Amino acid sequence: MLDRTTVQIRLANKNDHQLWNDYVKGHAKATPYHNYAWVRSVESAYGHLNTSVVATIKQGEQEKLVGVLPAIKMRIPLKGARLCSLPFCDVGFALADNDDIRDQLLTQLTSLFPQICHYEYRDSEHQVFALEQQGTKVRMLLPLPDSSEKLLAGFKSKLRSQIRKAEKNGLSFEVGCNQILLNHFYQVFIYNMRKLGSPVHSKAWFQGLFEQYKSDMLISVVYSENTPIGAGIVLLNNDKACIPWASTLAEFNRLAPNMLLYWSLLEYVSERGFKQFDFGRSTFGEGTFKFKQQWGAEPVALNWYLPNQSKTDESTNLATNTEAGKLRTLVENTWSVMPIGLTTWLGPKVRKYISL
Structure with a gap:
C-alpha cells in the first residue's frame, strides 16, 4: 500500500x-x-x-x-x-x-x-443482486459472448421472434456516430420525453457528449421507410457498454422498433469484443426491469447515499428512496399535454436542475 x-x-x-x-x-x-x-x-x-x-x-x-x-x-x-x-x-x-x-x-x-x-x-454493488425486494433500484447488466451469433442463439425463441417481427415489418436501422444520427435521435427523444411527462435534456447536452466522447459514443436509429421511429445512445469504455437513453415513437410500437433498436446495439458491441452491456437503472420487478431481464440482463444493486451517513443503513439509499420534488411533480402532471415546441424549449431549463 x-x-x-x-x-x-x-x-x-x-x-x-x-x-x-x-x-x-x-x-x-x-x-x-x-x-x-x-x-x-x-x-x-x-x-x-x-x-x-x-x-x-x-x-x-x-x-x-x-x-x-x-x-x-x-x-x-x-x-x-x-x-x-x-x-x-x-x-x-x-x-x-x-x-x-x-x-x-x-x-x-x-x-x-x-x-x-x-x-x-x-x-453500485459489483455482484449480482440476489434479494427479490420490490422497490430496489438496480443496474441491469448483461455479460456478452464473443459473437452476436452466440448472443442471439442464447435468447429464448419468443425474443428472437420479436426481433424478426421488426424486420418483417420492414424496419431498418443504422448504427454509427455522426451528426445526422444525432439529429434523428433527438427528434425521436423529444417526443418520447413529452409522452412520459418528463422535461427533456437540451440538444446542447447531447451535442456536448457527441463532441467529447467521439468514438466512445454510438447512436442507433430505427427507421420505418425514411422516418426515424426509434433511437438510442450507447457509451463505451474498455470492454463495457451502457445505454443511458432509448426512445421510440408510441404510434409505431406495434412494429416492434424497440426490439430492433436494442438488438442493433447488442449485435454491434458483441461483434466488437465488448464483454458487458449495461441496460441502466430499473426498479426491481417492474416493467422496464422485466424488459431488460428478457435479454438475459442480471440485477446489480445501486447504492446512492450521503457519505457522512452509513452505507449499510437501508433508509439512506437515495436510489430507492428518492422522491420527486414539488416542481418536478407539477411538471410531470402537465407535461404530456403541452405543445411539443414548448416542452422542447422549456424542458432543458428545468432538466438541468434534476440530477436523475
Missing part, C-alpha cells in the same frame, strides 16, 4: 483530461460515465461546476494518477448548492488503486466545500 503521506489530492483541471481517461481505461471497475467527457459535457451544456478531484503521487518529475473522483456542483433554485457524483446517470463512484485512496478522495472533496451539506454519492 502507498504511504498515505505520498498521496496528494487536488481538484482536477482541464490539463488532466488525458491522464484521467488513461487511468479510467486501465481501471477494472470503471464505467463509461467515468470518462472525463461526462463532467466536461455537464459543465459546457448546463453551466454546473466541475468539482472532480484526483489523487496523485510523484513519479520522478511527473505526476501519476492513483485515483479519481468525478463530481459536479449543482446550484438548485430554492435548495442551494449540492455536490453529486454523478448527475444525469446511475453511478459516479471513486476509482482508486486501493480503498485508502478512495476514502481520501471522498474526505478531501467534502473538505474543499464545507459549506455544502448535501453530497450525493452514487455507488
Whole structure:
C-alpha cells in the first residue's frame, strides 16, 4: 500500500483530461460515465461546476494518477448548492488503486466545500443482486459472448421472434456516430420525453457528449421507410457498454422498433469484443426491469447515499428512496399535454436542475 503521506489530492483541471481517461481505461471497475467527457459535457451544456478531484503521487518529475473522483456542483433554485457524483446517470463512484485512496478522495472533496451539506454519492454493488425486494433500484447488466451469433442463439425463441417481427415489418436501422444520427435521435427523444411527462435534456447536452466522447459514443436509429421511429445512445469504455437513453415513437410500437433498436446495439458491441452491456437503472420487478431481464440482463444493486451517513443503513439509499420534488411533480402532471415546441424549449431549463 502507498504511504498515505505520498498521496496528494487536488481538484482536477482541464490539463488532466488525458491522464484521467488513461487511468479510467486501465481501471477494472470503471464505467463509461467515468470518462472525463461526462463532467466536461455537464459543465459546457448546463453551466454546473466541475468539482472532480484526483489523487496523485510523484513519479520522478511527473505526476501519476492513483485515483479519481468525478463530481459536479449543482446550484438548485430554492435548495442551494449540492455536490453529486454523478448527475444525469446511475453511478459516479471513486476509482482508486486501493480503498485508502478512495476514502481520501471522498474526505478531501467534502473538505474543499464545507459549506455544502448535501453530497450525493452514487455507488453500485459489483455482484449480482440476489434479494427479490420490490422497490430496489438496480443496474441491469448483461455479460456478452464473443459473437452476436452466440448472443442471439442464447435468447429464448419468443425474443428472437420479436426481433424478426421488426424486420418483417420492414424496419431498418443504422448504427454509427455522426451528426445526422444525432439529429434523428433527438427528434425521436423529444417526443418520447413529452409522452412520459418528463422535461427533456437540451440538444446542447447531447451535442456536448457527441463532441467529447467521439468514438466512445454510438447512436442507433430505427427507421420505418425514411422516418426515424426509434433511437438510442450507447457509451463505451474498455470492454463495457451502457445505454443511458432509448426512445421510440408510441404510434409505431406495434412494429416492434424497440426490439430492433436494442438488438442493433447488442449485435454491434458483441461483434466488437465488448464483454458487458449495461441496460441502466430499473426498479426491481417492474416493467422496464422485466424488459431488460428478457435479454438475459442480471440485477446489480445501486447504492446512492450521503457519505457522512452509513452505507449499510437501508433508509439512506437515495436510489430507492428518492422522491420527486414539488416542481418536478407539477411538471410531470402537465407535461404530456403541452405543445411539443414548448416542452422542447422549456424542458432543458428545468432538466438541468434534476440530477436523475
